[in-house]
Amino acid sequence: MTLVHCENITKIYNNSFAALDQVTLAIEDGEFISIMGPSGCGKSTLLNILGLLDTPTGGRYRLEGQNASDFKDSRRTLWRRKKIGFVFQSFNLLPRISALENIMLPMTYNGLLRKSAAQKARFLMKLVRLEGKEANNPLQLSGGEKQRVGIARSLANDPALILADEPTGNLDSKSGAEILELFLDLNRQGKTIVLVTHDHNIAAKTKRIIKLKDGRIVE
Amino acid sequence: MTKLATVITTSLLEIWAHKLRSLLSFLTMAIGVGAILYTFAITEGTSQRMKKAMAIAGQGRMEIGPKRGGDYKSKGLSPGLTLNDAKAIRSAFPELAMVSPEIERWGAGFIYKDFKDGSLAARGITLEWAKRDWGYTTRGRFLNQTDIDTAARVCVLIEPGRWLKKPWWIKRWASRKDDFNSWIVRRDLLGKNVIIGNEMFLVVGIIQEPTREKDPRWFRGRWSWGDGLMPITTLMKSVTSRYDASDSPDKIDSIDIDTGNEETVSSYRKKIEALMRLRHRGEEDFEVFEYRERYADQIAEQKKTARATLLMGIICVLAGGIGIMNVTLATIYSRIKEIGIRRAVGASRSDIVLQFVIEAMLLGLLGGIFGIALGLLGINTFLKDIRWMDIATFHPIHFMAALTIAVGTGFIFSIWPAWMAAKLDPVEALRYE
Ligand SMILES: Nc1ncnc2c1ncn2[C@@H]1O[C@H](COP(=O)(O)OP(=O)(O)OP(=O)(O)O)[C@@H](O)[C@H]1O
Ligand SMILES: [Mg+2]
Numbered sequence: 286m287t288l289v290h291c292e293n294i295t296k297i298y299n300n301s302f303a304a305l306d307q308v309t310l311a312i313e314d315g316e317f318i319s320i321m322g323p324s325g326c327g328k329s330t331l332l333n334i335l336g337l338l339d340t341p342t343g344g345r346y347r348l349e350g351q352n353a354s355d356f357k358d359s360r361r362t363l364w365r366r367k368k369i370g371f372v373f374q375s376f377n378l379l380p381r382i383s384a385l386e387n388i389m390l391p392m393t394y395n396g397l398l399r400k401s402a403a404q405k406a407r408f409l410m411k412l413v414r415l416e417g418k419e420a421n422n423p424l425q426l427s428g429g430e431k432q433r434v435g436i437a438r439s440l441a442n443d444p445a446l447i448l449a450d451e452p453t454g455n456l457d458s459k460s461g462a463e464i465l466e467l468f469l470d471l472n473r474q475g476k477t478i479v480l481v482t483h484d485h486n487i488a489a490k491t492k493r494i495i496k497l498k499d500g501r502i503v504e
Numbered sequence: 505m506t507k508l509a510t511v512i513t514t515s516l517l518e519i520w521a522h523k524l525r526s527l528l529s530f531l532t533m534a535i536g537v538g539a540i541l542y543t544f545a546i547t548e549g550t551s552q553r554m555k556k557a558m559a560i561a562g563q564g565r566m567e568i569g570p571k572r573g574g575d576y577k578s579k580g581l582s583p584g585l586t587l588n589d590a591k592a593i594r595s596a597f598p599e600l601a602m603v604s605p606e607i608e609r610w611g612a613g614f615i616y617k618d619f620k621d622g623s624l625a626a627r628g629i630t631l632e633w634a635k636r637d638w639g640y641t642t643r644g645r646f647l648n649q650t651d652i653d654t655a656a657r658v659c660v661l662i663e664p665g666r667w668l669k670k671p672w673w674i675k676r677w678a679s680r681k682d683d684f685n686s687w688i689v690r691r692d693l694l695g696k697n698v699i700i701g702n703e704m705f706l707v708v709g710i711i712q713e714p715t716r717e718k719d720p721r722w723f724r725g726r727w728s729w730g731d732g733l734m735p736i737t738t739l740m741k742s743v744t745s746r747y748d749a750s751d752s753p754d755k756i757d758s759i760d761i762d763t764g765n766e767e768t769v770s771s772y773r774k775k776i777e778a779l780m781r782l783r784h785r786g787e788e789d790f791e792v793f794e795y796r797e798r799y800a801d802q803i804a805e806q807k808k809t810a811r812a813t814l815l816m817g818i819i820c821v822l823a824g825g826i827g828i829m830n831v832t833l834a835t836i837y838s839r840i841k842e843i844g845i846r847r848a849v850g851a852s853r854s855d856i857v858l859q860f861v862i863e864a865m866l867l868g869l870l871g872g873i874f875g876i877a878l879g880l881l882g883i884n885t886f887l888k889d890i891r892w893m894d895i896a897t898f899h900p901i902h903f904m905a906a907l908t909i910a911v912g913t914g915f916i917f918s919i920w921p922a923w924m925a926a927k928l929d930p931v932e933a934l935r936y937e
Binding site: 333338339350358360362363365366367371373377378379381382390391393394395396399438441442 | 507509510514517518521636841842843845846847848849850851852853855931936
């Protein structure tokens with residue numbers, strides 16, 4: 286099944302600069318794709334559009350067959366909450382609440398009861414091999430551990446699509462390798478993952494590599 | 505529900521993380537809420553007190569006294585207010601419920617054995633006095649007509665009512681332990697000779713006032729340091745009488761009249777004034793005031809103060825609201841990244857609005873709670889002089905209203921900044937450092 290279908294997606298800033306230029310791309314269910322390209326080529330922009338965080342200025346974006354480029358903010362939010370999981374380079378955890386509560390956050394927005402949310406968050410922490418760190422707040426976690434919390438959070442509402450923007454960019458090679466293992470595991474279990482990276486070794490392990498340059502797909 | 509609980513927890517964490525900022529923002533609010541609560545309590549207390557006093561004193565009460573202000577110079581035609589005025593009114597209007605003339609002699613002084621008190625008031629009265637507002641229990645007997653006719657040297661002492669349960673705010677009011685009122689409740693002077701104003705009187709009766717709780721006169725602002733009642737005729741002849749030699753020998757201080765009901769006060773007032781003018785040969789050297797008017801004046805006075813306080817309170821609450829708005833804006837600016845994160849993981853615009861509005865409302869609530877504490881403190885401090893009975897009455901509704909105002913202000917002043925926060929572009933918010 287085709288999960289994502291982009292037709293001539295364009296993102297123009299300030300009426301002149303095209304961060305994305307006629308990008309056409311299809312992503313099948315269960316794929317593991319890496320996006321590569323020089324800095325400023327539009328990788329994050331593409332990811333944000335795929336994740337319904339940003340809107341294209343041109344072209345059509347279909348998610349699960351629906352024309353998502355027409356969605357209003359409330360619908361985009363709902364779909365983002367239920368179908369998308371974001372993982373960020375700088376983790377983007379809320380510093381004042383515990384690891385467990387960070388993972389619970391998307392579930393509470395989804396209306397889950399606190400008790401079941403906590404239960405599921407504990408399960409996810411086990412999945413990313415972080416048992417025992419539930420009560421730590423992000424400041425009390427290492428970089429690798431923070432990113433595992435980030436991944437666990439992205440899985441909170443069982444999304445159809447995981448979008449990771451340079452998830453290993455802030456990590457040493459050892460923790461980076463561990464994080465990649467996690468993603469590979471998740472993909473083996475059927476999750477569709479799109480991962481932005483500058484690291485060829487990481488990209489080599491994914492099923493498909495897309496190269497961007499100046500807002501265009503070059504291969 | 506879960507969402508709300510989470511939002512509140514987050515808000516409390518956020519408020520706690522910025523203690524000083526939060527404190528400053530709700531302090532103004534607290535002052536305003538305090539002032540508003542204070543106003544509510546005073547207004548309610550005053551009106552209750554007046555209502556009670558009116559109900560008990562009777563709606564038909566008026567009092568005739570000498571022209572007030574002291575600058576009235578008699579043209580020499582009028583004899584002044586006399587006992588005969590009272591008699592004339594009584595015989596002209598026999599249907600009146602009460603026509604009670606009185607001579608008051610404040611600070612006449614009281615001596616019994618080794619007890620001395622300088623502040624006792626001697627009151628010269630007639631039998632009509634007993635028709636006034638309150639039923640008392642008497643030991644011995646009350647004055648009788650023979651006492652009046654013969655100007656007997658007898659007196660009736662008043663034993664003040666006690667509290668069944670003393671309110672806390674009375675305990676805090678410094679009262680003299682050794683004054684007449686506290687002294688007499690521990691003695692039985694019936695049948696004893698006492699000295700009032702340097703003259704000997706036989707105590708023929710003791711009037712016991714009802715307990716304070718049951719005595720609404722007490723709420724009217726009537727207060728004394730001790731009263732001795734004696735025949736008006738006795739006090740008139742007494743050497744302790746304070747009047748000038750030029751005064752009429754039967755000069756009195758006041759005539760207390762009760763027409764029986766409110767409707768007749770105005771018409772009787774006109775008739776009595778006409779009669780008095782006639783008797784005073786056209787001199788307007790007396791003054792009639794209706795209890796109604798006095799209460800109305802007092803209420804108006806209180807209301808004026810209350811309005812000023814309320815205005816101040818409202819201004820403070822508005823200032824507090826602006827303070828909260830300021831804090832909300834500051835919070836939003838310092839949490840733009842957080843807003844981006846929340847939006848990325850699925851928070852809707854209304855979730856963001858809710859977050860900041862709830863936070864502001866909690867600040868308002870804290871301000872409100874602080875304000876109630878301030879209001880109570882204010883009432884306790886400024887109204888300690890309960891001699892004039894500016895009693896504040898609390899009603900649960902006042903607290904609710906004060907809190908509602910505080911929380912509502914938090915809501916109103918945060919909704920705009922919160923909406924601004926919700927409209928932020930999530931991508932830009934996420935990129936914000
Ligand atoms: N709000 C904006 N206004 C104007 N230009 C923008 C805006 N956001 C991004 N751009 C531009 O769009 C281009 C693509 O940005 P993007 O963040 O997608 O790059 P990237 O490929 O993710 O780079 P990096 O590898 O450094 O993260 C850049 O040239 C950037 O300057
Ligand atoms: Mg990028």
